Amino acid sequence: MAHRELLTRHRSVMPKWLALYYEQPIEFASASGRRVTDREGRTYLDFFAGILTNAIGYDVAEISDAVRSQIDTGVLHSSTLYLIQSQVELAEKIAELSGIPDAKVFFTNSGTEANETALMLATQRRRSEQVLALRNSYHGRAFATVGITGIRGWSASALSPVKVSWVHGGYRYRSPFRDLSDADYVRACVADLREIIETTTAGDVACMIVEPIQGVGGFATPPDGLFGELKKVLDEYGILLVSDEVQTGWGRTGEHFWGIQAHGVVPDAITFAKGLGNGLAIGGVVARPDLMDCLGANSISTFGGNPLATAGALASLNYLLEHDLQANAADLGARLLDGLRAVARAHPVVGDVRGKGLMIALELVGPDGAPHPAAAAALLEETRERGLLVGKGGLYGNVIRLAPPMTLTRAEADEALEILTQSIEAVAKEVQQR
Ligand SMILES: Cc1ncc(COP(=O)(O)O)c(C=O)c1O
Numbered sequence: 001m002a003h004r005e006l007l008t009r010h011r012s013v014m015p016k017w018l019a020l021y022y023e024q025p026i027e028f029a030s031a032s033g034r035r036v037t038d039r040e041g042r043t044y045l046d047f048f049a050g051i052l053t054n055a056i057g058y059d060v061a062e063i064s065d066a067v068r069s070q071i072d073t074g075v076l077h078s079s080t081l082y083l084i085q086s087q088v089e090l091a092e093k094i095a096e097l098s099g100i101p102d103a104k105v106f107f108t109n110s111g112t113e114a115n116e117t118a119l120m121l122a123t124q125r126r127r128s129e130q131v132l133a134l135r136n137s138y139h140g141r142a143f144a145t146v147g148i149t150g151i152r153g154w155s156a157s158a159l160s161p162v163k164v165s166w167v168h169g170g171y172r173y174r175s176p177f178r179d180l181s182d183a184d185y186v187r188a189c190v191a192d193l194r195e196i197i198e199t200t201t202a203g204d205v206a207c208m209i210v211e212p213i214q215g216v217g218g219f220a221t222p223p224d225g226l227f228g229e230l231k232k233v234l235d236e237y238g239i240l241l242v243s244d245e246v247q248t249g250w251g252r253t254g255e256h257f258w259g260i261q262a263h264g265v266v267p268d269a270i271t272f273a274k275g276l277g278n279g280l281a282i283g284g285v286v287a288r289p290d291l292m293d294c295l296g297a298n299s300i301s302t303f304g305g306n307p308l309a310t311a312g313a314l315a316s317l318n319y320l321l322e323h324d325l326q327a328n329a330a331d332l333g334a335r336l337l338d339g340l341r342a343v344a345r346a347h348p349v350v351g352d353v354r355g356k357g358l359m360i361a362l363e364l365v366g367p368d369g370a371p372h373p374a375a376a377a378a379l380l381e382e383t384r385e386r387g388l389l390v391g392k393g394g395l396y397g398n399v400i401r402l403a404p405p406m407t408l409t410r411a412e413a414d415e416a417l418e419i420l421t422q423s424i425e426a427v428a429k430e431v432q433q434r
Pocket of ligand 1: 051109110111112113115138139140141211215216244245246247273274283
């Protein structure tokens with residue numbers, strides 16, 4: 001009842017393009033660990049973590065204490081006109097973790113602003129408005145970032161300050177190169193990149209931006225090494241590489257701290273957001289110093305890197321490193337992937353199981369292999385019915401995304417696997433009966 005009434009008010013005052021999950025949307029009233037309780041008293045295991053943002057989980061004492069002590073100083077905000085100790089300390093940590101020599105950091109409030117900043121830096125540095133992006137990409141909701149979004153369902157406007165050329169490689173499952181070996185797939189993408197640069201650009205491209213695993217695009221995971229090979233071509237033309245780690249950063253992929261590290265390459269800039277603040281609004285760019293310092297005018301973010309967000313983010317990053325959550329993501333991610341691959345073998349409605357660490361996707365397909373968004377919608381409802389929250393995505397809206405807090409326990413992983421197994425069986429039956 002509480003949800004229904006709030007939904008009516010939501011619909012009348014919020015934009016119609018602001019999508020809500022579930023036929024009967026829910027509000028989180030309280031949460032702890034990896035579980036959330038809704039306004040009507042139902043508790044769920046959360047496998048989407050506020051879109052990969054509650055990376056450590058809910059009600060984490062170390063983070064709440066850090067935020068509380070900042071509140072207790074009376075300074076919630078000062079602006080970038082003044083020194084902020086937690087901001088500098090966080091920047092130093094991220095610069096070191098980035099692997100970019102002598103890196104510098106600029107903080108924003110979101111992933112969109114982080115990518116807008118990276119695009120501004122690259123286009124200024126190279127004095128070019130040309131950008132290369134991957135098909136099936138998502139980088140944010142402002143003009144430049146919508147301009148480089150390669151998913152029709154998230155392309156709200158055609159207006160763009162950048163000129164984009166689209167490159168193959170991120171989304172292998174529906175790629176024309178899908179049946180090639182890993183090595184040949186990489187070779188085909190390298191040839192495509194070279195042809196795109198030579199035939200669709202004026203040659204002096206500013207940068208290429210990539211998600212190491214495409215998030216909104218359905219956790220599309222290219223073969224390791226792909227971006228390293230693409231970077232060799234970019235280097236021939238002096239084109240910068242920006243790695244959008246808004247979803248793949250902070251060890252979520254398990255094997256590496258940044259998703260791009262699976263490709264044996266250090267990018268010129270990394271953009272980040274989501275998991276860093278464990279729910280506090282913070283994002284940013286870490287980049288080569290010549291790139292970061294290339295702007296010839298003042299540029300600030302009033303709220304970016306504010307004392308509250310950076311105090312919380314610092315506590316969150318320390319927690320993540322001290323508890324080696326990356327190793328936990330690798331361990332439990334492998335367990336989930338194995339379990340889900342076994343379920344998928346028995347149910348052809350699951351056409352693909354992919355991902356790394358705690359970033360796992362199920363692509364749902366019809367008998368002919370075509371995208372099956374209705375099956376994904378049904379799986380979202382079936383899992384919720386059984387007490388598990390998951391995400392949805394993909395170019396065709398037919399992908400289920402699993403990305404729990406990285407503090408997940410083995411028992412919780414097994415619980416989710418059991419619910420997913422039952423839910424996939426139910427959806428497979430529904431699809432057959434149609
Ligand atoms: C890879 C990636 N980049 C950028 C963004 C935009 O981040 P925000 O929604 O914080 O603006 C998102 C959001 O989902 C994302 O997944």
